[in-house]
Amino acid sequence: MSTLYIVATPIGNLDDISARAAEVLAAVDMIACEDTRRTGQLLKHLSVSTRMMALHDHNEEQLSSGLIEAMTEGQSVALVSDAGTPLISDPGYHLVRLCHSAGISVVPVPGPSAVMAALSAAGIPTDRFTFEGFVPAKKNARQNYFRALKSEPRTMVMFEAPHRIEESLRSLVQEMGGDRVMTVCRELTKTYEQIIQAPIDELLNQVVTGEIPAKGEFALVMSGSPDAVVQDVDQLLAALLQELSPSKAAAVAATLTDHPKSVLYERALALKN
Numbered sequence: 001m002s003t004l005y006i007v008a009t010p011i012g013n014l015d016d017i018s019a020r021a022a023e024v025l026a027a028v029d030m031i032a033c034e035d036t037r038r039t040g041q042l043l044k045h046l047s048v049s050t051r052m053m054a055l056h057d058h059n060e061e062q063l064s065s066g067l068i069e070a071m072t073e074g075q076s077v078a079l080v081s082d083a084g085t086p087l088i089s090d091p092g093y094h095l096v097r098l099c100h101s102a103g104i105s106v107v108p109v110p111g112p113s114a115v116m117a118a119l120s121a122a123g124i125p126t127d128r129f130t131f132e133g134f135v136p137a138k139k140n141a142r143q144n145y146f147r148a149l150k151s152e153p154r155t156m157v158m159f160e161a162p163h164r165i166e167e168s169l170r171s172l173v174q175e176m177g178g179d180r181v182m183t184v185c186r187e188l189t190k191t192y193e194q195i196i197q198a199p200i201d202e203l204l205n206q207v208v209t210g211e212i213p214a215k216g217e218f219a220l221v222m223s224g225s226p227d228a229v230v231q232d233v234d235q236l237l238a239a240l241l242q243e244l245s246p247s248k249a250a251a252v253a254a255t256l257t258d259h260p261k262s263v264l265y266e267r268a269l270a271l272k273n
Contacts, residue, residue, distance in 0.1 A: 002029075002076040004067075004099045006092070008085040008111030012189035014045045018111045022046050029075040032067060034082045034091065055079070057091045064095040071104050078109075085113040089133050089159065114188055114219050115157050121195050122155075122183035122221035125262030129155040135168050135220075137161075142168060146175040153224040153263055160218045168220075169204040176200065181223045187216035224263055233257055237268050246272050 005024050010016040025031060026048045032055040033039035039052055055063055067077055081090040099106050119126050132149065135158055136142045149156060160168050172180070178201025186194040194212060196203065200222075206212040233253065240249035250265035257264070 002071045002074050003105040003107050004071060004096065005076070005078040005107050005109055006086050006096070007078045007080050007109040008113065009039075009042055009080050009083060010189065011083045011112045011114050011117065012187065012193075014042060016112050016189060017042070017046065018109070021109050021111055022048070024109055025050060025078055025080075027076070028078040030067070030070065031078045031080060032063075032095070033080045038082045039080055050078075055091065055095070060091050060094050064098050067095060068098050068102050068104065071099070072102065083112075083114070085111065085115075088113060088115060088131070112189070114159070114185075114217070117188050118157055118183070118185040118219035118221050119155070121185065123197050124155050124181065124183060124221050124223050125260065125266075126155060127262050128153075128260040129157060132156055132158040134159045134161075135164070137164065139167070139171075142171050143175060146171050149222075150176050151225050151227060153259060155224055155262075156220075156222045158220050158222070160220060162214045162216055162218060165212075165214050165218050166204070166207050169200060169207060172200050172222075173204060178202075178204070183221040184212060185219040185221065186212060188219060190216065192216065224260070226263075226266075233259060233264070234267065234271065237264065237271055241268060241272055 005028060007021050007024055009021065025043065025046065028050060031039060031050050031052045033052055034056045036052045036054050043050065071077055079086050079092050079095065086092045096106055115131050119129060130152065136145050179199045181197065182200050182203060183195060183197040184203050196212060207214060236253050237249055240252055244252065246265060246268035250261050250268045253264045254261040
């Protein structure tokens, strides 16, 4: 049997492709991709001529069995998405699951990820975070989505389309208040990249005025709820702060509670001051 390679590709700047990813794409028998035109641009950049086939949400289940058969006969396949790490809000899990069932090796070739890039540049705690995928398109679903996340203590990452970014920020202000800190990451690694951290109401104003253009791809990184730290945790931190620094007090409190250290540290600093 051969191998299915899960290959991460650039999210914007084509030079972010790793040497290993380029080697795998050139060596496999087939590249399964969401859009052959999009992946074709990357292959042209790499001077790679490997055969491609389109594998997307609408045909994955129908075509996966054929790919499994090809791999059991000794062919190797690379799975890529249009950009970034495959299967992160992209198709492919059905094929990967079938490979595991059939005993075919699944080998990740890690690399670019919009989620990781946004988190790394957001300036918001990352010791615990949750990826919430794409914000729902319809108004009621979007409001329910944000309402359900209101008390989430972890940092949250979500994707949004440019033509809905203003509506989403308005919904966030309505459901969570305008003072929650968020980092808007637009067009990551591309020519017009923007990474801006501010309270949500300020970010909304910048979108309305055009300082943040409603163009390109958006990744939103939102801080967790400050209300998740309850009164008994405040009492615990207050006691620890009599003997320890805020950092050490937060570390001890994190081992005794379910709250992330980053949230406890911010609360400890507030109590100390």
